Amino acid sequence: MKNKGFLAVGGVVGAAIVYSIVTFFGPGSGADQSVELRPDDLKLVALGKKVYDANCASCHGRTFEGQDNWRERDANGLLPAPPHDENGHTWHHPDAVLFALTKYGPSVMAGDDYKSAMPGFEDVLSDEEILASLSYVKSRWPKEIRQRHDQINLSARQQ
Template identity: 35%
Template sequence: MLKALLSLFMVLLISGCGEEAVEGRWYAQAQVNRGKQVFVENCAECHGRSAQGAFNWRSPLDDGAYPPPPLNGSAHAWHHSFDTLMRTIDKGGIPVGGQMPAFEDKLSEGEKEAAIAYFQSQWDDRIYKAWLDRGGR
């Protein structure tokens, strides 16, 4: 009996089934936790520690570029599909006239997904549902 329980525990541990899924979301709580660290280390300098965006993010700078927007659900990030969010992290904002640097060679796929999980965890259910309804994932 003990051997069977240990075997079951090992299967769950190896398969990742032990991760606590966030109800109604595509990610697990472990991804949010990891994503917070990734976000703070790589994104917070521009987007703010809580993904609140830069001060006066709606007003263009002297060079015409806009400051980094909030990613916490209070701006337009929820309009973009998961693939678009990943592509923006990979390629940065420069290809579309922005200033965000590319992270394709700096972050792993798992780290990028975790960063998205972190800022999406701050979206209320209404915003998250709107994102899903737009084909977010």
Template identity: 50%
Template sequence: MSKTSIIVMVLGGIAAAAAVDAYVNAITGEPAGADAGDAEMVAMGRQVYAAHCADCHGADLEGQPDWRRRLPDGTLPAPPHDASGHTWHHSDRMLFDYTKLGGGALAPPGFKSAMPGLGEVLSDTEIWAVLAFIKSRWPAAIQTRQERLNKRQ
């Protein structure tokens, strides 16, 4: 198979995945991602974050003190979601799944996470909105870098 054929197949697969994602979004009304440029989504996310996330991750997304050092129970304190943390090192899909399913569901063997799954508490739309709110608080350069991760998925 030629290099051109492989490129065409890969691009076709990406286009098909994007079309399916758009179709599912149109049918379900659920957003397909966290759009930091959508003022309505960001406003909803701000409210949901304040009600369900700020107790651990901080009202200003600052996280808990000394968040890189394990606690006596083996878990890590809640990390910041601002530019000083590592949230932006992950794709929207990974962040969505981590929030919905909880840290334990996605962690490697032996990793102990205190992050609960919020899928029973928040709708998918609310989770995407929280992520949009968090992303809206990042500097433009970090938003751009994180968006590259989304395009790779």
């Protein structure tokens, strides 16, 4: 029964984060909706692998597996790093949201009272490096997940 309570709380927190992100990136937000991942750009993806390996893999895993129990807060109240493969939720977000989460960090995106171990990379990586790392991640998704992600992007751009 205890696990159901944790899952319910996790669901509420997750919904609050999604609401914050949608609100932040809604029409008129000024967010750059033109960000577009390029998983078929081999040069960009090669750069992305280097950037990912150096800056992301230590938490999200070399094979995008994420950390154990990534849906449950740890003893410090932080959520472990989620997987970036088809089993995670990364592909559920449009390109512009993924870019902003990486650049500014989840705490900025979801509000200052949201606690996350993930930093923003605004002062560490260039926009091209962020785009490259995310393009690399997307390039590793199965075809059907990439197609579903493309549909999410299409819907986000039509709003």
